[in-house]
Amino acid sequence: MAAVLARGDIWRGDALASLPEASIPSGHAALDAELPGSGWPRGNLTEILVDRSGLGEMALLLPALAQLSADGGWLALVAPPWLPHAPAWAAAGVALERLVIVRAGRQVAWSVEQLLASGGFAGVLAWPEANIDAAALRRLQVAAEGRSVFACLWRSTATAGIPSPAPLRVLLKPVSAAGALSVQILKRRGRPAARPLVLSILRPGRTTRVVAGAALSLVAARSAALAAVA
Structure with missing residues (x-):
């Protein structure tokens, strides 16, 4: 039975599923406690639903992205x-x-x-078209399966009621407290989440002056060099 439950796609109804690939700590203990594998999953598709940018949604992921980067991994942002x-x-x-x-x-x-499919990236974050269909989402889930990659799609909250093959779906909303974010787990492998979490989000760089010219030029240059992917 233990071997069956370790597969990741089978779990007890009163528990969270285990993950075949090591997860990435989110940097928030309360969130990790609610995520199967105690962190953002690798080898599966994750959807984050948000109405607009600027809520601190990227700051929520930065600790995990920094960990992937510190481990020597490459990160890709597709159509940000x-x-x-x-x-x-x-x-x-x-x-x-x-x-x-x-x-x-x-x-x-x-x-x-x-x-x-290339296997060359530790993290792939993408903002797909609003009309992306179930077949395309299924292909992305299949492409992520079995790979040590954090695959994340940013989608509108309007899609919350539409079925998706992504094993993890998270809805973000702003809250009145400054620097706080409501995180509601809509779907996960395991028991349903009881209630949304309210997390304090640290946005690095807001109080530190950093010269950005060279870094921005590097990012822009890589963007131009890879435009041929389209």
């Missing part, structure tokens, strides 16, 4: 709606020389699938 704030990412511990931005045009899902 903004250029990363290089000083903040560097202050959080992300190695900008191993950060790639892909301008995917209308081929976001295809680009993500190729990046996952």
Whole structure:
């Protein structure tokens, strides 16, 4: 029975599933306690649902991205709606020389699938088209399975009621307290989450002056060099 439960796609109804790949600590103990494997999963698709940017949603992931970066991994952002704030990412511990931005045009899902299949990235974050269909999502889940990669899609909260093959779906909302974020786990492998979490989010770089020119130029150069992926 222990061997069966260790598979990750089978779990007890009163517990959280185990994960075949080591998870990445989120940097928030309360959140890790609610995530199967005690952290953001590798080898599976994660969806984060948010209405708009600027809520601290990227700061929520920066500790995990910094850990992947510290381990020597490459990170890819596919079709981000903004250029990363290089000083903040560097202050959080992300190695900008191993950060790639892909301008995917209308081929976001295809680009993500190729990046996952390459096996060369520790983290792939993407902002797919609003009309991405279930078949494309299923292909991305299959591409992520069995790989030591954190694969994350950013989608609208309007998709919360639409079925998805992603084993983990998280909805983010702002709260009145400054620097806080409501984190609701809509779907996970294991027992349903009882209630949303309210987390205090540290946004690095807000109080530290960092010269950004060289870092931003590096990110922009990598973005231009990889434009052919589209």
